[in-house]
Amino acid sequence: xxxxxxxxxxxxxxxxxxxxxxxxxxxxxxxxxxxxxxxxxxxxxxxxxxxxxxxxxxxxxxxxxxxxxxxxxxxxxxxxxxxxxxxxxxxxxxxxxxxxxxxxxxxxxxxxxxxxxxxxxxxxxxxxxxxxxxxxxxxxxxxxxxxxxxxxxxxxxxxxxxxxxxxxxxxxxxxxxxxxxxxxxxxxxxxxxxxxxxxxxxxxxxxxxxxxxxxxxxxxxxxxxxxxxxxxxxxxxxxxxxxxxxxxxxxxxxxxxxxxxxxxxxxxxxxxxxxxxxxxxxxxxxxxxxxxxxxxxxxxxxxxxxxxxxxxxxxxxxxxxxxxxxxxxxxxxxxxx
Amino acid sequence: xxxxxxxxxxxxxxxxxxxxxxxxxxxxxxxxxxxxxxxxxxxxxxxxxxxxxxxxxxxxxxxxxxxxxxxxxxxxxxxxxxxxxxxxxxxxxxxxxxxxxxxxxxxxxxxxxxxxxxxxxxxxxxxxxxxxxxxxxxxxxxxxxxxxxxxxxxxxxxxxxxxxxxxxxxxxxxxxxxxxxxxxxxxxxxxxxxxxxxxxxxxxxxxxxxxxxxxxxxxxxxxxxxxxxxxxxxxxxxxxxxxxxxxxxxxxxxxxxxxxxxxxxxxxxxxxxxxxxxxxxxxxxxxxxxxxxxxxxxxxxxxxxxxxxxxxxxxxxxxxxxxxxxxxxxxxxxxxx
Numbered sequence: 001x002x003x004x005x006x007x008x009x010x011x012x013x014x015x016x017x018x019x020x021x022x023x024x025x026x027x028x029x030x031x032x033x034x035x036x037x038x039x040x041x042x043x044x045x046x047x048x049x050x051x052x053x054x055x056x057x058x059x060x061x062x063x064x065x066x067x068x069x070x071x072x073x074x075x076x077x078x079x080x081x082x083x084x085x086x087x088x089x090x091x092x093x094x095x096x097x098x099x100x101x102x103x104x105x106x107x108x109x110x111x112x113x114x115x116x117x118x119x120x121x122x123x124x125x126x127x128x129x130x131x132x133x134x135x136x137x138x139x140x141x142x143x144x145x146x147x148x149x150x151x152x153x154x155x156x157x158x159x160x161x162x163x164x165x166x167x168x169x170x171x172x173x174x175x176x177x178x179x180x181x182x183x184x185x186x187x188x189x190x191x192x193x194x195x196x197x198x199x200x201x202x203x204x205x206x207x208x209x210x211x212x213x214x215x216x217x218x219x220x221x222x223x224x225x226x227x228x229x230x231x232x233x234x235x236x237x238x239x240x241x242x243x244x245x246x247x248x249x250x251x252x253x254x255x256x257x258x259x260x261x262x263x264x265x266x267x268x269x270x271x272x273x274x275x276x277x278x279x280x281x282x283x284x285x286x287x288x289x290x291x292x293x294x295x296x297x298x299x300x301x302x303x304x305x306x307x308x309x310x311x312x313x314x315x316x317x318x319x320x321x322x323x324x325x326x327x328x329x330x331x332x333x334x335x336x337x
Numbered sequence: 338x339x340x341x342x343x344x345x346x347x348x349x350x351x352x353x354x355x356x357x358x359x360x361x362x363x364x365x366x367x368x369x370x371x372x373x374x375x376x377x378x379x380x381x382x383x384x385x386x387x388x389x390x391x392x393x394x395x396x397x398x399x400x401x402x403x404x405x406x407x408x409x410x411x412x413x414x415x416x417x418x419x420x421x422x423x424x425x426x427x428x429x430x431x432x433x434x435x436x437x438x439x440x441x442x443x444x445x446x447x448x449x450x451x452x453x454x455x456x457x458x459x460x461x462x463x464x465x466x467x468x469x470x471x472x473x474x475x476x477x478x479x480x481x482x483x484x485x486x487x488x489x490x491x492x493x494x495x496x497x498x499x500x501x502x503x504x505x506x507x508x509x510x511x512x513x514x515x516x517x518x519x520x521x522x523x524x525x526x527x528x529x530x531x532x533x534x535x536x537x538x539x540x541x542x543x544x545x546x547x548x549x550x551x552x553x554x555x556x557x558x559x560x561x562x563x564x565x566x567x568x569x570x571x572x573x574x575x576x577x578x579x580x581x582x583x584x585x586x587x588x589x590x591x592x593x594x595x596x597x598x599x600x601x602x603x604x605x606x607x608x609x610x611x612x613x614x615x616x617x618x619x620x621x622x623x624x625x626x627x628x629x630x631x632x633x634x635x636x637x638x639x640x641x642x643x644x645x646x647x648x649x650x651x652x653x654x655x656x657x658x659x660x661x662x663x664x665x666x667x668x669x670x671x672x673x674x
Contacts (some may be wrong), residue, residue, distance in 0.1 A: 171471060179553075201562045218556070222556055233461055
């Protein structure tokens with residue numbers, strides 16, 4: 001049976017036409033995008049659920065947006081998964097609102113404290129997964145432990161890594177380096193059943209120092225955006241340097257295919273987005289700046305998650321592991337409430 | 338009069354000979370490096386203060402190391418500045434121990450809550466300064482406000498930027514994006530006399546979206562290391578891609594000068610290290626992995642700080658501004674103690 005992916009046409013920085021174009025590009029006999037957006041939108045024959053509510057803005061407060069705009073395309077697309085009208089949902093809109101709507105209409109898997117965004121990083125040694133890429137700007141040690149479990153299951157199921165090596169993003173390899181959050185999380189991860197291999201520094205992110213990178217959503221988001229921006233700036237700077245002399249110009253033409261290949265491999269638009277893990281349904285969060293290419297890839301990413309049965313696998317494996325995380329709930333829980 | 342820079346020969350990942358070679362390269366009639374290290378070290382005629390204590394290890398607990406190893410090269414080199422035997426100190430050793438030793442033997446400028454590490458980033462639009470790059474893994478909103486003031490004075494005095502634009506490193510440009518720390522700091526920065534221009538995302542770090550980037554030491558350290566690692570991995574990956582075919586190989590030879598120029602501009606070893614600002618003396622923290630090139634540049638950086646009279650300027654300007662920061666001390670101070 002074909003996979004149905006609800007696509008929020010009004011999320012992100014681009015006009016809805018760009019989102020529709022992306023969904024259209026991803027459509028196939030096995031993948032049916034369902035557009036959630038206003039009546040007047042030309043969906044080029046794609047299935048279309050007309051939404052009438054005011055759209056959720058990028059700077060809307062998440063909880064207020066979900067409560068106050070129940071008929072928005074974002075909330076309606078998320079609800080479609082909760083109601084069983086779609087298998088998965090994709091939006092490039094307000095991440096906080098996506099999280100709030102998902103918590104309300106799709107709900108968490110049993111025992112999950114907080115869903116986390118899992119992003120695949122195309123490292124030099126193959127794909128690794130970073131979790132949390134931005135769902136929880138403030139997190140607690142036990143949340144990070146759960147992210148480790150969710151990321152590990154994801155790496156096994158989707159990336160086909162038999163025994164994923166898990167590391168904690170911090171400011172030094174030594175266990176005593178870090179802030180209070182990572183120090184406490186380090187202790188929990190070390191006691192856990194995960195294949196935990198200690199702290200990872202930012203410089204190893206793109207090198208592929210492990211299979212699962214655990215961090216709070218603030219740190220993960222800053223690190224990922226720094227990574228993306230740096231790739232773009234370096235490739236741009238190289239083009240500028242090359243363009244200076246004749247020698248460089250000719251050399252630049254000759255290496256163009258190599259540069260293009262590299263750019264494609266490292267381009268975040270190629271990944272399309274991240275999974276919001278820990279829910280009873282599949283949610284893909286795309287970049288706010290997603291072009292049609294990124295939306296197409298995000299839609300395919302959603303379908304791949306359904307094919308791999310990510311939610312069911314998390315639902316089977318997490319509960320056993322969740323016992324472990326709640327048993328080791330840290331004393332800091334009480335003092336830092 | 339020549340500037341005297343105390344150099345800790347036993348800090349960092351390299352053997353002391355590498356540190357001495359770096360100090361030697363920086364020596365000039367105007368810059369006298371003074372080596373702090375063991376008797377047997379060949380200092381090639383450089384001034385040498387023999388230290389007999391066990392060295393501070395990278396994984397020593399900072400406070401214990403400073404208390405327990407008062408005769409180590411690190412502590413002795415820092416004390417030299419406190420005692421007036423040297424104008425500045427450079428170490429690639431344990432950052433936490435450098436901070437603890439500096440607090441004890443050099444002491445803070447009046448009104449300063451916490452010293453912060455200021456690092457110059459070679460952005461596409463010229464240098465900008467990031468503070469804090471790692472002195473305070475856990476910080477409070479009022480610390481970030483002070484980092485803004487210190488970075489701003491630094492940008493004026495050392496980088497010659499008349500009215501530095503200050504931004505806060507966060508996960509979205511909108512003021513309501515961030516974790517509790519940046520939300521509170523954003524409010525303080527907005528009320529302040531600084532030229533505050535809102536949040537900055539990691540993707541703009543190397544683009545040069547502002548003159549002063551404010552963040553806590555954990556976030557700053559992760560972002561900087563991500564930036565460095567990404568530059569290295571991208572340039573390496575490009576070399577690998579190019580090396581595949583004949584066309585690419587010839588092209589690679591032709592663009593080599595451009596690539597080298599770029600690599601030099603972006604190489605963290607070229608900066609050498611960061612200033613620990615907010616103290617009554619000049620302290621330069623070099624990368625743990627510093628080679629002789631980095632140590633030479635760190636030693637020159639220390640001398641430049643003396644020439645620009647950074648400490649005196651901070652001492653003059655900060656007190657006026659510090660009134661502002663303590664007036665606006667945030668209520669979170671009490672609850673998150």
